[in-house]
Amino acid sequence: MRRRGVGVWGTALGLVGLLSACASAEQGTAVAVGPTVGSSLPGSADPSVGGSPGEQPGVDVAAELSEMLPCEILSDEEVTALGFDPESATFDDVGLSYDCVYRLAHEASPLMAIHLNWRRSVDQLNLTNYTVEEIDVGPLRALRIIDKTPSEHCQISVDLSEQAHVSVYVHYAGTVEHACALAEDTAAAVEPLLPRSSG
Template sequence: MRTDDRRQPLLFITAGALLAAGCAQENAGRLTAVTSDHGGTTRTAESHGAPSSETLTDGLSNSSVADALAAMDPCEVLSPTELTDLGFDPTTAELDDAGVLYSCRVKSSTDAQMRTWIQFDPEFALDELNFSNYEQSDTEIGGLRTFLLKSTLDERSCQLSMELGHRSSASVSVTWAENTEQACEVAREVAEAVEPKLPREPS
């Protein structure tokens, strides 16, 4: 585990790597990342308010972005119709807010294995994430600075992490696709649907 104060992205840890990662540890006042097979990174535990699926495109301050993101439910940011149109079964949406995780897992309606995760991270910006063991490239989703991440450990996965400000980020990932190309294509479709709903700092 790295000794700096950067966190790993959401996904793609095998069972062996998960055991090597161990438990969350204090590091410079923050929790270092513990990744699991349900696709969540660690984050600061906090209460979450009422879910919101409204489009939030007006620029906000750092603290306002963090507060707005923390109040949103990742399982309700997309409507059942939107999830269905993207090829996912809204009845399978499962929120993981135990401890320091805050993500939503949804199963594909056309592929028995494929999953997508939507994760909100109010407390860590894009540049504070640890991208070791990932092939990283720059892209954009709806004008948001975004990292496209391909795991060197899992060829059936892909992740897009979007910058919402100096303090906050959001990620969409897909696992158990047929291959990396399909995973990245589906992840981009989901991210493009999620992006208009997200708060962000003024450009």
């Protein structure tokens, strides 16, 4: 797999780094869904205390995740199978972001982002104003997170350890159901490639 170009996501998600940097550690981090959309999905940023059941000793999941590049987790073939254009991959590490964003071939939306965070677990996300459902992605615990108000956005956050998680965001998918279906399919493709404790 090859590393994609480094840069800001572009106009649709260009506010992510700015909004993330403005959020406080106590409040969590808002992830912009676009400059013309008022809703946002919870992101992740600062370290704090939390826990994740099932973590086994011997593997530093956070350290392993910090060495990964979000645009290199999925192969071009896997990205294509999910319906997105691998050539559209844009890496963003501005501010608190550490993401890879994909779009459909020749279309502006929907957008799909893979976000790596080795400083917070899913239990440390600020989930105020969101509807949250616990789900499983493979053998891993995860959260399905959507706006309480009607939207076309969905986030799946996969818990890896008391310090680490990976989120998949889908924006502008037409309906929340479609957004969640795309996010869940992507999370399922990403899950086998993520670090986890042995045992």
